Amino acid sequence: MLNFNYYNPTRVVFGKGTIDQVGALAAPYGKKVLLHFGGGSIRKNGVYTQVTGSLKKAGLQVVELGGVVPNPRLSLVREGIKLCRDEKIDMILAVGGGSVIDSAKAIGFGARLSDKEDVWDNYYMNQDCIVNDTIPVGVVLTIPAAGSESSTGTVITDWDNNLKRAVNSETIIPKFAIMDPQTNFSLPAYQTACGASDILAHLQERYFTQEKHNDLSDRLLESAMKNVISYASLALKHPNDYRYRAELMWTGTIAHNNLLNQGRVGDWASHDIEHELSGLYDIAHGAGLAIVFPAWMKYVYRDNLDRFVQYAVRVWGVSLTFDDKDAMVESAIDRLEAFYRALGLPVRLSDAGIGNDHIHKMSESAMIGRSNIGNFKKLYAPDVEKILKLAL
């Protein structure tokens, strides 16, 4: 078990009817709030009215910036930074899913940078950056998936250059996250499925480590994986059942708040490879992960066979003989693929209509700004190319 330093101060307010608390939660941070959101679904499902009503009741001034899209764009981040400076915004309220929250985080710390620093060049494109300040960010979560509501991370896409990159910092952890599972009832089935895939991926990225003797984290991650696997299909089949939506939503937060992975370094190569896919083809992140993860597993599992055997036994209940560990792992990956397919997700590039035209380009692009990706196994461009070919 590695030494660690864990700190997560997000206040989670979870449950039915909790959105009305947003005004009271935001008020301590100042008078002027930037309301940041996506394509307008919050106007249809009533969340917009609930949020603005509560903010106004708390005496807060609201400036709006909508239009966040999946794989959130650097261009809107730049617009948001200018808006925050011009309007002297005190707090940013992200209302939506991971894309909205990631965009809000980027705007939040971007607005506090000096004129000499650029949010993209000096931060997203610099893995060694340190974020020291931010406009506080609060969240009203409407999509369980990214876990950004209490995470250290933000992922932004520079669409002009097809680059998708992340920044991680304790400084940008949201101050609060309001989570009412009822807001998930109106999510399209495909979005629910992609969310479940993203949650499972966050757990798997943390699970696949070369660090030994870190069993509590293993067990907690296995529990959360089993919960996603158990409730994703139920939530799809019963979209208005609060119980299943609540299980997925809370699992999504815990999957990514870093408490379950202390004492180890996670992998994250599958995320990095997926970022190339969605940076180029603009497919949903959760769908891309369902394509990349099985291929990654097939490529790397022999680097620590026993870790994958543990995954097979403890997560998927594989009961084959330990005399044939390769078969145990193969069976686990089969079950993972069956899980994705049952949710209606692609598990091959061809399922998503993607051919081998840009595989070489993506494997080169994944190395821009870094020498390799992944920690379970260090991957270089030729490795990424092989993994993408396994996913064809």
Next chain:
Amino acid sequence: MLNFNYYNPTRVVFGKGTIDQVGALAAPYGKKVLLHFGGGSIRKNGVYTQVTGSLKKAGLQVVELGGVVPNPRLSLVREGIKLCRDEKIDMILAVGGGSVIDSAKAIGFGARLSDKEDVWDNYYMNQDCIVNDTIPVGVVLTIPAAGSESSTGTVITDWDNNLKRAVNSETIIPKFAIMDPQTNFSLPAYQTACGASDILAHLQERYFTQEKHNDLSDRLLESAMKNVISYASLALKHPNDYRYRAELMWTGTIAHNNLLNQGRVGDWASHDIEHELSGLYDIAHGAGLAIVFPAWMKYVYRDNLDRFVQYAVRVWGVSLTFDDKDAMVESAIDRLEAFYRALGLPVRLSDAGIGNDHIHKMSESAMIGRSNIGNFKKLYAPDVEKILKLAL
């Protein structure tokens, strides 16, 4: 799943050689530190030297208050409150286990009360109290057990009146907790065993709820329970093995930081009954819990048979037929008792040399200041008497 509001801002600094960071972590809170500790074991194992060296290096002034005993006393809390006021203490550093931390928390908020309020009468003896302010408390943990290092709770004993009572508040959560598992190498076997019992009890208290459809919390609690059960005996047999000490120590924190029990109300009757035992006989808390918990289970399990069946299957791996659920639960309780016995703990009052002389008195005393205890099943004095008789 119940609505919830979760917030836990303790910074956990975990691992080998981390105690040297205490000066830097304490410095932001002010210049004058009250160093609070127990009977002096920290002088023998080198922790005292490490802590005071780091504090001095950070330019902090140190005032000492040692002498905390297990089942920490109200009398020393009162002494500490006076000392903090006289010396204008900026932060309290608890160096030790749960008793030291609980005492530090009591001193911390007690010192900020008005002259009109009494720390015991208005807080510990008043279940509806709200704590609004405290001198910040930091922790260097040397015994994994109570989980007080990142919890909302503090339990204090008024020895003059044989009363042991708790206060819970977000306000008193420690600011940081330094945890070096190497400090546990020198713990006596019995103290290690009692710590493991306390950790398991914290998880079981949270697990036994009447709330339904709160499966993520169930699974996470089961994981942590299985980890204590797996590593307690290994830590006893290999006291200087960092791996097993580290598993127990981190599990102890996670068992009590409240992330694993959101969406439900835990039980806590076994803790309340145990407080009567240790308040009267001054036995170790973990030993008392090993006596009370099996008896409590036998008394209440029929109130939600399926919850105990889930516990039997998922935690203890009981594989008996579901046609005989009573036998499944009986087998699980047998395994729990065998676990305690293997650690050298008592599982009956007679094992601890306690007879039935004061059972009636303890059951009456458990109701002082409240009308009943427990949430899984509401217990009144006659129930407590029956449970203690089952434990004879």
